[in-house]
Amino acid sequence: MTRLSNRSLFLFLSPALLMLTLFTLLPAIWAVYVSFTDLALAGPKALNYSFIGLRNYVKLFNDPNFHHAILLSVEYTVLTNIGQFIIGLTAALILSRRRLRGQGFLLAVIVLPMVIPGIMQALIWSSMFGSGELGTLNRIAGWFGVEPVLWLRTAPMFSIVLVNFWNNAGFAMILFLAGLENIPKEIIESATIDGANGRQMLTRIKLPLIRYVVMLWLLLNTIGCLGMFDLVFALTRGGPGNATELLGIYIYNQGFQYFELGYGSAAAMIMLFISLGFAFIYMRLMRVEL
Amino acid sequence: MTTQTPSVGQPRPQIRLQTRGAYQRAHWLDVGLVYLFLILFSIFILIPFIWPFLTAFTNKPESVSTLYLYWPESFTWEHFNNALFGRGDALTLLRNSILTVGGAVLLALVICSMGGYALSRGRFRFKRALMFAILLVQIIPGTATVLPLYLIMRELKLINSLVGVGLGMAAGAIPFMMWVMKGFIDSVPIELEEAAWLDGASRRQTLAQIVFPLALPGVGAAAILSFNGAWGAFFLPLILLSDAKKFLMPLGLFRALIAYTNLDYGMLNAMGLLYMLPSFLIFIFARQYLIRGTMAGAMAGQ
DSSP states (O other): SSSOOOHHHHHHHHHHHHHIIIIIHHHHHHHHHTTTTTOSSSSGGGGGGGGGTTHHHHHHOHHHHHHHHHHHHHHHHHHHHHHHHHHHHHHHHTTTTTOOHHHHHHHHHHHHHHHHOHHHHHHHHHTOOSSSSSSSHHHHHHTTOOOOOHHHHOOOOHHHHHHHHHOOOOOOOHHHHHOOOOOOOOHHHHHHHHTHHHHHHHIIHHHTTTHHHHHHHHHHHHHHHHHHHHHHHHHHHHOOOOTTOHHHHHHHIIISSOOHHHHHHHHHHHHHHHHHHHHHHHHTTOOOOO | OOOEEEEESSOOOOOOOOOOOOOOOOHHHHHHHHHHHHHHHHHHHHHHHHHHHHHHHHHHHEETTSSOOOOOSSSHHHHHHHHHSSTTTTHHHHHHHHHHHHHHHHHHHHHHHHHHHHHHHOOOTTTHHHHHHHHHHSSOOOGGGGGHHHHHHHTOOOTTTTTHHHHHHHHHHHHHHHHHHHHHHHTHHHHHHHHHHHHHHOOHHHHHIIIIIHHHHHHHHHHHHHHHHHHHHOHHHHOOOOOGGGGHHHHHHHHHHHHSSOOOOHHHHHHHHHHHOOOHHHHHHHHHHHHHHHHHHHHTOO
């Protein structure tokens, strides 16, 4: 009885496989097909759609708005990663050296935004970004003599990167901190005995030893940024104009604003392939074996 | 939020918020600077939370807009009253959210307990490939598959239905939960089951009376993590639901946020606080699970 019989094995796994096939695998396969058609959400093309070959993809590669969306997503991803990496790593290096009273509590406060739903992040930051001199961020900037800024109009990319920073930087920090603290004490001690100075300790010992943690964090964060939708959509709806129309919002707009499901699916396929690429690298690093 | 990913095939690394180990005695100036940094960072995190609490619980002076911070005139429950029983209709929204998300988490729990058991105890040819595929599904952002998901839901006549949203949420929760459940069932020794089988118990009995009670902490952790994910889900309800009576909380908040001019932020924030209540509870009581669950995906390399 130690071995599960094939029948019960199948019985146990089938609900999960059914759900994943129906709501994940099938949509993905369907998307491939739809991306080669001119299917629309409404109107005559909703019923009488036809196979149009690669025309959607050709159109995408010539669509300046699509290029714009890709570039914005790349910009968003790079800025988000850089900001969180620098602050997260600096803070982790400082904190890993000593134990401070109340540090646990302060770290807990710093990761609080992790649990806040995207739509609420957008809501509470709409007041932070409030225009005029009464907006919270403008008031704080005012103490330093900065003139009021129309944050979401004049610096939309900075604004959405800032909210992501507020949301996730604390996590990067405690992640790197945990990575540093998992380095065996003996390694640090023997390096000290061998006369390593502070910089050597950092570049030769600590950074190489946490490089996997950093890489995996980087990949997860990158995939998350590529798929970003709710926070940015609720905060700016892609605007002003299309200044924050990230890839996810572009796909949504093609499908549900312009009703071009075929064209939108083609864009989604490209996003899927980019994310799959990152996901495979991620899993290689995780040492998942087949 | 960062995608949650379970660790693979390696012992879960120890993660602590408190620091430990040998530390050199630091200079007071050094310590002071670290405190300064931590406190400034905490203030930066907390400042945005002032506004929702302020506007939800207090009356504002006549002259100012509720979009901004103000000195409160008096304490009031009025905004919560409006949110729950007045224009906000938060009771309906909350009921829809609780039913849908609760149903989705329960369904995912049942499905993943069974699936996790099979993955843990079964030996079959494509097991690793299957687990690899499940993990891949977890990592791919939902944004990339949402248009075709809409088409499938339309074929299944699940547009504008809470069942459809719940099924979508459950499917979204399954990959991560399967991994977590498999890990926890792995930790229950098979010898315990074998002893019970010798005493004449059936597989179903050992499953219900031995494996699940022992794996219960894991079940709880998995449930909390997937609840948190589904509770915050916005994209799926946004594309599937159009009837205001069926809106979930995040959708109701979003519609209110974009619908009105001269918005009543007092009421909106009261709704928002009601919506965030489970998030705060999870933060207070289950923060460690959440951090560990999210971290595992990035710590496995060590």
